Amino acid sequence: MNMATAPIHVTELGHRYGKRRALAQVDFTLQAGEFLALLGPNGAGKTTLFSLLTRLLRATEGRIELFGLDLQGNARDALRRLGVVFQQPTLDLDLTVAQNLAYHGALQGLSPDTVRQRMEEELGRFGLSERAGDRVRSLNGGHRRRVEIARALLHEPKLLLLDEATAGLDLETRQALYEHVRSLCEERAMAVLWTTHLVEELSPTDATLILHQGRLVAQGTLQELQSQQGISSAKELLLALTRREP
Amino acid sequence: MSWSAYGHAFLGILAREFRRFLQQRTRFLSSLVRPLLWLVVFAAGFRAALGIAIIPPYETYITYEVYIVPGLVGIIILFNGMQSSLSMVYDREMGSMRVLLTSPLPRGYLLVCKLLSGALVSLAQVYAFLLLARLFDVEPPVLGYLWVLPATVLSALMLGALGLLLSSLIRQLENFAGVMNFVVFPLFFLSSALYPLWKMREASELIYWICAINPFTHAVELIRFALYGEFSVLAFTVTSATTVLLTMAAIVGFDPGRGLLRKSGPPRN
Numbered sequence: 001m002n003m004a005t006a007p008i009h010v011t012e013l014g015h016r017y018g019k020r021r022a023l024a025q026v027d028f029t030l031q032a033g034e035f036l037a038l039l040g041p042n043g044a045g046k047t048t049l050f051s052l053l054t055r056l057l058r059a060t061e062g063r064i065e066l067f068g069l070d071l072q073g074n075a076r077d078a079l080r081r082l083g084v085v086f087q088q089p090t091l092d093l094d095l096t097v098a099q100n101l102a103y104h105g106a107l108q109g110l111s112p113d114t115v116r117q118r119m120e121e122e123l124g125r126f127g128l129s130e131r132a133g134d135r136v137r138s139l140n141g142g143h144r145r146r147v148e149i150a151r152a153l154l155h156e157p158k159l160l161l162l163d164e165a166t167a168g169l170d171l172e173t174r175q176a177l178y179e180h181v182r183s184l185c186e187e188r189a190m191a192v193l194w195t196t197h198l199v200e201e202l203s204p205t206d207a208t209l210i211l212h213q214g215r216l217v218a219q220g221t222l223q224e225l226q227s228q229q230g231i232s233s234a235k236e237l238l239l240a241l242t243r244r245e246p
Numbered sequence: 247m248s249w250s251a252y253g254h255a256f257l258g259i260l261a262r263e264f265r266r267f268l269q270q271r272t273r274f275l276s277s278l279v280r281p282l283l284w285l286v287v288f289a290a291g292f293r294a295a296l297g298i299a300i301i302p303p304y305e306t307y308i309t310y311e312v313y314i315v316p317g318l319v320g321i322i323i324l325f326n327g328m329q330s331s332l333s334m335v336y337d338r339e340m341g342s343m344r345v346l347l348t349s350p351l352p353r354g355y356l357l358v359c360k361l362l363s364g365a366l367v368s369l370a371q372v373y374a375f376l377l378l379a380r381l382f383d384v385e386p387p388v389l390g391y392l393w394v395l396p397a398t399v400l401s402a403l404m405l406g407a408l409g410l411l412l413s414s415l416i417r418q419l420e421n422f423a424g425v426m427n428f429v430v431f432p433l434f435f436l437s438s439a440l441y442p443l444w445k446m447r448e449a450s451e452l453i454y455w456i457c458a459i460n461p462f463t464h465a466v467e468l469i470r471f472a473l474y475g476e477f478s479v480l481a482f483t484v485t486s487a488t489t490v491l492l493t494m495a496a497i498v499g500f501d502p503g504r505g506l507l508r509k510s511g512p513p514r515n
Contacts, residue, residue, distance in 0.1 A: 054348050080350040090345050094269050095262070106258020107349040107356070109251025 005068040006031050007081075007159040007191035008053070014061030015048055022048040023214045026062070032158065033189040035182055037202050040211035041242050046195050047087065049211070050163045053193070054084050066159065080108070083157030085148050087164040087195075093137040097128065100136060101151050108155040115154070122150040126180075142173040149177070153184070160184065163195045174201060199234045212242040255351050256359045263363035266333070267370075277325060277371050278378065281318035285382055289314055301442055303474040315376070315384045316470035317439025319394075320462060322375060323368045323402040328430055330364040331409025335416055347500070354497040357410060361493065364409075365402035372398050390473040397472035401465035404485055407492035414499030437463040438470075461488040 008030040015023040023045045030036045040046050051057040052064060055075055064071040066078035091100050098119060105115030123129045126146045136144060145165060152160060162181065166174040178201055184190050194202075202208060202222060210218040210225075218225050218241055222234045231237045267274065293310035300307060334343060346356055376384075376391065386394075412425055434440075436453065437460050447454040457463055461484055468481035 054344070056344060056347060076350045076352070079348060082348065084344075084348050086344055092262070092266070095265060099262070099265060103258050103262045104345060106254050106261075107346060107351070109248070109254055109349075109351060111250065111254055 006065075007067055008193065009065040009068075010062070011065075012062035013049070013052065013059055013064060015045075015052060015057065016060050021214055023052075024061075026211075026216050028209055028216065028219065030159075030191050030193060032191050033185055035185045035192045035194065035206060037206045037208040038193060038195040038211060039197070039199060039202070039208050039238065041197055041238075044197075044211040044242070045214040046197075046211055047163065048214075050087075050161065050195060053161055054082070055079065080155070081158040083152035083155070083160045085145075085152045085160070085162040085165045087167055089144060089148070091136045091144060091147060091151075094135060096133050096135050097123070097139070097147050098132040100147065101154055104151045105154050110155060118154050118156070119150075122153050126150050142169055142177075145169060145173075145177060149181070156188075157190070159191045159193075161193045161195075164197065165194070166196065166198070166201060174198075199238045202234070204234065210238065210241050217241050252351065252355065255349070255356065256362070259356070259359045260363040260366065263360075263367050267367045273329070274371065277322055278375055280325070281322055281375055282378060284314065284318055284321070285311060285379060285384075299442075299444075301444070303471045303476040303478075309383070311379075311382055312384050313442070314440060315379050315386075316473055317434075317437070317466050318379075319372050319375065319398065319469050319473075320401065320437070320439050320466040321434055322371050323365075323398065323465075324405050324430060324434060324462065326364060326368045326371065326402065327405030327407075327409040328412075328425060329409075330360075330406055331413040331416075331425070334410060334413035353500055357497055357500060358493065361403050361406040361410065364406045365399045368402040369395065369398055386473045387475055389475050393472040393475055393477075394469060397468045400482075400485055400489060401469060404461065404465055404489040404492060407489055407496050410496035411492055411499055414496065433460060433462040436460050437466055439463075439466050461485065464488075 006029050008028070010026055010028050013023060013026040014021070026049065028036075038046055038049070048057070052059050053066075053071075055071060058072065066075075067081055069075070069078040071078060092103070095103070101119050101123075102112070102115050105112075105118070110118070119132070120129065123132055126149070128143065128146060128150065131139065131143065131147075136147065139147065149162075149165070160181070165181075166177055169177070178194075181192055181194065185192050196202070199222070204223040204226075205221050208218075208220065208222055208225070209216055220228070222237065225241075226232065226234065226237050229237060229240060231240060289309075289311045304312070346360075347353065349356060372394070373391075376386075376394070408429075412429065416425065436457050438457060439462070443454060443457055443463070446457050464481040464484035467478055468485050471478040471481065
């Protein structure tokens with residue numbers, strides 16, 4: 001295990017909004033090529049953790065290192081290797097798929113030629129090449145999500161963060177996206193942090209962090225955790241671990 | 247990051263602003279109709295009530311229409327600045343602001359690119375309006391059309407920075423109506439856009455002083471002098487200093503550690 005250059009290495013991370021504590025003492029590491037699920041009910045602190053990792057917020061306690069770089073300090077080199085898919089849609093509906101991707105590529109500092117070439121590759125892989133000239137508004141929810149993932153991969157990141165990427169999609173589309181992202185881990189040795197509140201999205205062998213009321217309450221594969229707790233279903237495991245304190 | 251990366255980012259942001267602008271044709275039309283209504287209807291009614299003495303930069307008696315054209319250029323860029331603030335609030339709610347904020351380039355640089363792109367979009371509207379104003383006998387010297395370019399860009403940067411700062415203060419779209427009431431109208435009416443300051447002084451010393459320190463007054467005067475081939479040192483100094491201050495404040499507003507996003511909870515979904 002190499003902590004020094006791990007895509008994510010988080011130590012004693014905590015965050016407060018004024019007096020309200022949203023996150024406390026979170027520690028975990030994500031290695032290159034690994035898939036890690038971050039599971040927790042709504043309000044568990046997933047979005048706060050995600051905002052800290054993407055530098056939309058600055059942590060009030062603890063430390064985040066991406067690829068061995070402190071996010072408080074030299075964040076820009078780390079951000080260059082980071083691809084993000086936010087929970088809420090972030091595409092410009094009035095622009096075409098290609099224009100949305102071009103905008104993102106420009107923000108990453110890529111030349112128009114590189115953007116064109118990368119766009120062909122990524123849209124092709126998602127079966128969206130023919131939709132490049134269509135306005136995003138005319139795409140259905142599943143296609144929009146795929147465009148967002150294609151966009152996040154445009155600058156060939158080494159770490160992909162997805163926040164509830166499957167929200168609002170039907171079962172089949174969710175499954176397809178999940179499998180696609182899993183295959184990216186293997187093919188490109190890309191590290192993936194997959195945030196979700198749906199335990200049924202994950203496979204029993206996925207490494208999982210369970211977040212509840214701002215704290216990590218369990219780490220391990222769902223299989224391991226189930227046998228530790230003596231619970232047969234993953235759903236019940238999640239319920240047991242995230243029962244609200246009275 | 248290489249220098250070319252900075253260039254690609256600027257061109258990308260500029261292209262997006264222009265594309266959005268071109269797609270909103272009604273926005274372009276309304277941005278022209280608004281000042282034209284002032285020019286044609288308001289000014290026609292007002293010219294009888296208000297005599298304009300010879301004041302710099304004008305060398306002769308002028309009609310009221312001639313007087314208010316720079317002020318109306320001001321209102322075009324003021325509305326644009328606020329519109330881009332609206333689009334920032336909208337962007338943040340829609341999330342595409344997050345895409346901007348996760349770019350590896352410095353945030354300050356990206357925000358300045360956004361301001362500059364907004365200013366260049368304003369320029370297109372200002373020239374369209376100035377050409378239409380010729381139909382109503384507002385005919386500044388030819389060189390004025392050249393000098394008004396830097397004056398407009400600087401003023402648009404100032405008002406864009408104000409909009410940007412406001413957008414980091416406002417968390418909800420609904421609050422934008424408040425911005426119109428508490429920012430746009432006071433800035434516009436308490437300025438030299440509609441009436442010369444000496445006229446104001448006759449009415450009230452206090453209002454005169456408020457108008458005299460209003461940075462929007464100086465933006466309008468910078469444009470007024472430029473349009474007649476002259477340069478107002480005072481207007482330029484106040485406008486550029488205000489631009490720098492507002493831009494810095496806006497960049498701080500978007501800093502996750504110090505900024506105004508910090509205390510109010512996680513970005514909403």
